[in-house]
Amino acid sequence: HNLVRIFKVMNVSQESKAWAMNPANWKCDAPGSWYCEGQYPPALAPLINKIKAFRQLEDFNSGGQDKEAEEYQKAYHARMAGKSAAGI
Numbered sequence: 001h002n003l004v005r006i007f008k009v010m011n012v013s014q015e016s017k018a019w020a021m022n023p024a025n026w027k028c029d030a031p032g033s034w035y036c037e038g039q040y041p042p043a044l045a046p047l048i049n050k051i052k053a054f055r056q057l058e059d060f061n062s063g064g065q066d067k068e069a070e071e072y073q074k075a076y077h078a079r080m081a082g083k084s085a086a087g088i
Helices: 014-021 042-048 067-080
Strands: none
Touching: 014 042
């Protein structure tokens, strides 16, 4: 149903690779630990800042949906039903 998108990042710069390999940039639960949270290189910050956080439709504590979220959800449900978003 196209519910998950997986992207392959191509042409990663040497600068980003070096940043990711530097232990100073790792967020581990303890020094030398095997468990480290992932984080993205600074070069991806402009892309990551565009992301809009997911909210449950039934989240009654959130104070309601904005107009943009309502339009997105209508288009999303239309795509899942096999209809075009323009036909809403």
